[in-house]
Amino acid sequence: MLRFLLRRTLYGLVVLWVVATLTFVLLRVLPGGPFDSERRLPPEVMVNIESKYHLNEPLPKQYSRYLTALLKADLGPSFKFIDRDVKDIIADTFPVSALLGVLALSFALAVSLPLGLLAATFRNRWIDRACVFLATLGISLPNFVLGALLIWIFSLKLGWLQAARWGQPSSAVLPMITLGAMPCAQLTYLLRSSLLETLNEDFIRTARAKGLREPVVLFKHAVRNSLIPVLTLLGPLFAIVVAGSFVVEFVFAIPGMGRFFITAVTDRDYPLIMGVTVVYTAILVCANLMVDILYSVVDPRMRAH
Amino acid sequence: MRKTKWMRQLRDEWRRNPAFLVSFVFISLVVLAGTFAPALSPYPPGGLNEQRVLERPSQDHWLGTDELGRDLLTRILYGARVSLAVGLGTAFIALVIGTLYGLVSGYAGGAMDNLLMRVVDIFYGLPDLLIFVLLSLILGRNIGGVLIALGLITWVRFARIARGQVLQAKELIYVEGARAVGASHARILLRHILPNIFAPVLVTLTFSIPAAILTESTLSFIGLGINDPYSEWGTSWGTLAQDGWRAMRSYPHIILFPGLAIFLTILAFNFLGNGLRDILDPKGR
Numbered sequence: 384m385l386r387f388l389l390r391r392t393l394y395g396l397v398v399l400w401v402v403a404t405l406t407f408v409l410l411r412v413l414p415g416g417p418f419d420s421e422r423r424l425p426p427e428v429m430v431n432i433e434s435k436y437h438l439n440e441p442l443p444k445q446y447s448r449y450l451t452a453l454l455k456a457d458l459g460p461s462f463k464f465i466d467r468d469v470k471d472i473i474a475d476t477f478p479v480s481a482l483l484g485v486l487a488l489s490f491a492l493a494v495s496l497p498l499g500l501l502a503a504t505f506r507n508r509w510i511d512r513a514c515v516f517l518a519t520l521g522i523s524l525p526n527f528v529l530g531a532l533l534i535w536i537f538s539l540k541l542g543w544l545q546a547a548r549w550g551q552p553s554s555a556v557l558p559m560i561t562l563g564a565m566p567c568a569q570l571t572y573l574l575r576s577s578l579l580e581t582l583n584e585d586f587i588r589t590a591r592a593k594g595l596r597e598p599v600v601l602f603k604h605a606v607r608n609s610l611i612p613v614l615t616l617l618g619p620l621f622a623i624v625v626a627g628s629f630v631v632e633f634v635f636a637i638p639g640m641g642r643f644f645i646t647a648v649t650d651r652d653y654p655l656i657m658g659v660t661v662v663y664t665a666i667l668v669c670a671n672l673m674v675d676i677l678y679s680v681v682d683p684r685m686r687a688h
Numbered sequence: 689m690r691k692t693k694w695m696r697q698l699r700d701e702w703r704r705n706p707a708f709l710v711s712f713v714f715i716s717l718v719v720l721a722g723t724f725a726p727a728l729s730p731y732p733p734g735g736l737n738e739q740r741v742l743e744r745p746s747q748d749h750w751l752g753t754d755e756l757g758r759d760l761l762t763r764i765l766y767g768a769r770v771s772l773a774v775g776l777g778t779a780f781i782a783l784v785i786g787t788l789y790g791l792v793s794g795y796a797g798g799a800m801d802n803l804l805m806r807v808v809d810i811f812y813g814l815p816d817l818l819i820f821v822l823l824s825l826i827l828g829r830n831i832g833g834v835l836i837a838l839g840l841i842t843w844v845r846f847a848r849i850a851r852g853q854v855l856q857a858k859e860l861i862y863v864e865g866a867r868a869v870g871a872s873h874a875r876i877l878l879r880h881i882l883p884n885i886f887a888p889v890l891v892t893l894t895f896s897i898p899a900a901i902l903t904e905s906t907l908s909f910i911g912l913g914i915n916d917p918y919s920e921w922g923t924s925w926g927t928l929a930q931d932g933w934r935a936m937r938s939y940p941h942i943i944l945f946p947g948l949a950i951f952l953t954i955l956a957f958n959f960l961g962n963g964l965r966d967i968l969d970p971k972g973r
Contacts, residue, residue: 394806398813409822519962523955525902527909527926528947531933535940626817633910634933645910648821660818667815 384679391675395668402664406657407449411442449657458658463650469658472643477662479549480639483631484624486555487562491620495567499574504601506579514571521568526627530561530634547636558635562627566620573616577609584608614678621670625663697967708963711956718953722768722922729762734920742939751945754931760942764949766922770914771901771953773831774838774924778900779893781839786846787889791877793847794854805851811844820903821912829915834907838900849892853885860884887968894964898957905929905950925950 424432433439437448452459458469502514537557538546545554581587582605590600629641636642640659647655702709721728737757745752751760793804820837827833857863863880871880907913908926917927925946932943 394809395813398810401810402814402819405819406822409826412826519958520955523898523902523958524951525906525909525947525954527906527929527933528951531929531936531943531947535936539937539940622815625815629817630906630910644818644821645912648825648912656822660815660822663815663818664813668813671813 387679388672388676391672395672398668399661399664403450403453403657403661404446406660407446410653410656411445453661458661459654461652461655463647463652463655469654472655473640473658473662476638476640476643479637480628480632480641483555483558483562483628483637483639484621486559487624487627487631488566488620490559490563491567491570494563495570495574498567498571499578500601500606502571502575503578503582511575514575518568518571518575521564521571524564526561526565526630527634529564530557530631533557533561534634549635549637554635558631558637561634562624562631565627566623569616569620569623570613573613574609577612578605581605581609611678611681614674614681618667618671618674622667625667705959705963705966707959708966711959711963714952714956715960718768718956719772721765722772725762725765725769725922729759729765731759731762732920733762733766733922734758734918742935742942744939744941752939752941754928754942755935760928760945763923763928764925764946766919767925767928767946767949768953769922770831770924771905771950774834774904774914775897775901775957777831777835778838778842779896781835782842782846782896783889783893785839786843787850787885789843790847790850790852791854791881791885794851795858795873795877795881797855797858801851808844808847811841814841816841817903817907820907824907824912829913831914831916834904834914838903842896842900845892845896846889849888850885853888854881857881857884891961891965891968894957894961898954898961901950901957902954909933 430439437445440448449459456470458473461467461469461472464472498514498517502511505511534546534557537544544556545551546557548554549558587600587604590604591597595604628639629645631637632639632642633645640662643655644659646652647659725733737753739757740749740753741757742755743749743753743757749759749761751764753759754763789804789808793801793808796804820841823837823840824833827836858881860880863876866876866880904913905924905926908915908924909930911930913926914924915927917923917931928946929943929950932939932941932946936943
């Protein structure tokens with residue numbers, strides 16, 4: 384068990400290092416720097432700026448400086464937002480993105496559980512077909528199309544909900560649904576097939592044979608066992624939510640990390656790009672590690688693996 | 689004999705799942721639209737017309753015009769080329785790299801397999817979208833760059849599937865037989881194992897096309913994908929949707945139609961994938 388966790392942690396650290404190095408290398412070989420603006424700066428000013436941000440040092444030195452700073456959780460100053468450290472920007476924006484992500488995942492779970500259950504119990508009937516159809520629609524609908532549609536209907540036409548101005552409950556509903564739709568659809572698929580598999584098991588037949596009522600069989604025996612595979616999907620779902628948050632934050636003007644990343648890319652704000660990338664990777668690595676731990680707790684067979 | 693069996697399966701599939709064939713027809717139409725866009729539309733894709741900007745759908749302009757007076761239907765027809773090129777191109781790149789990688793890894797086995805799969809694990813742990821954005825910054829915001837970047841992210845899926853299948857196929861009796869009569873590794877891999885792993889790889893291939901289209905259009909929408917708004921060859925549907933996004937309050941049709949095109953195309957590919965999976969692997973029903 385301990386060996387398994389140690390190995391997974393080590394592997395997570397390797398992923399982090401790969402991403403940190405990759406971002407560094409990729410951003411250094413890019414043509415054009417952050418200070419190439421329309422108006423050329425005088426050479427003396429350029430020299431000053433470059434030495435302030437250590438851009439004039441040889442690459443290996445820059446790299447080791449970057450890695451040591453990273454170990455101290457120092458992400459350096461932003462190039463574009465003067466007087467602000469990348470760490471501060473991330474500290475401000477991360478809670479916003481995290482809240483959005485949690486809302487979206489809760490929404491996805493709350494909707495997909497009954498849908499998956501319905502589909503599996505009414506297998507191959509019209510309810511099942513409708514649920515599967517809905518899930519396929521959900522998987523095919525891009526975030527930004529859904530977001531635009533929801534804004535158009537509920538905000539512009541009906542005037543019920545806010546499309547922007549993050550910070551009050553009424554402005555969180557549409558982003559939550561937009562971001563949650565894709566994970567919701569995938570969870571529905573998975574729950575359905577997992578339940579169908581469990582319902583074929585011998586212990587379900589035993590439960591029915593000994594005269595348990597169907598709801599007891601379903602909720603006490605089947606659902607609990609079908610939730611195990613859902614855990615494996617949590618890691619990928621997390622990645623989907625993270626990726627989706629970029630778009631949703633853009634569409635609903637939410638001041639989260641994703642929106643800052645988009646502006647950072649267009650501004651070539653290297654430290655901010657690297658900071659956000661490393662932080663997101665760290666979150667994904669932690670999420671996957673947590674899934675591994677949960678999994679080995681829930682399913683003892685995994686520990687030997 | 690095999691052919692008739694295949695035909696019968698197709699007919700059963702139509703009875704069971706009409707969405708599969710409807711999707712197939714829809715995708716064929718999208719392919720035709722992209723290929724024959726210049727013949728289908730009387731307007732050039734970049735045809736500016738100051739007299740007729742931001743028009744609603746009419747007889748002249750079936751889907752209306754954008755803020756520069758360009759015919760929206762024409763732009764969507766040309767845009768099909770971008771989505772198809774990205775979807776098919778990415779799937780093809782990922783297929784070739786991933787399948788070969790998985791074949792070699794699974795066939796080699798042992799320490800080599802272990803090492804190669806650790807690399808795949810690391811790729812799986814990477815945040816796709818961020819890596820894609822960084823790669824496309826270097827490769828350029830054009831179709832070629834996006835294709836390569838997406839292919840480099842997608843190949844690991846094929847590698848895992850192919851490897852898993854090879855591990856099974858390796859134990860088949862006739863593969864052992866081929867080895868026993870002294871067939872070369874390359875011959876065993878390509879003649880005996882590759883045909884065996886065809887079905888699951890084909891399903892993965894079908895699902896990776898809509899995934900690529902989704903990623904590309906999303907990124908183009910937020911301005912980090914293909915940046916080619918004045919292309920004569922075709923502009924991404926994501927970019928068209930972004931144009932419409934800015935004018936959505938007063939002119940919702942400009943985002944509605946490209947959005948619909950993206951949605952329906954992805955939906956059709958997903959239905960196609962579902963149908964194929966049912967045909968090739970009936971257990972999954």
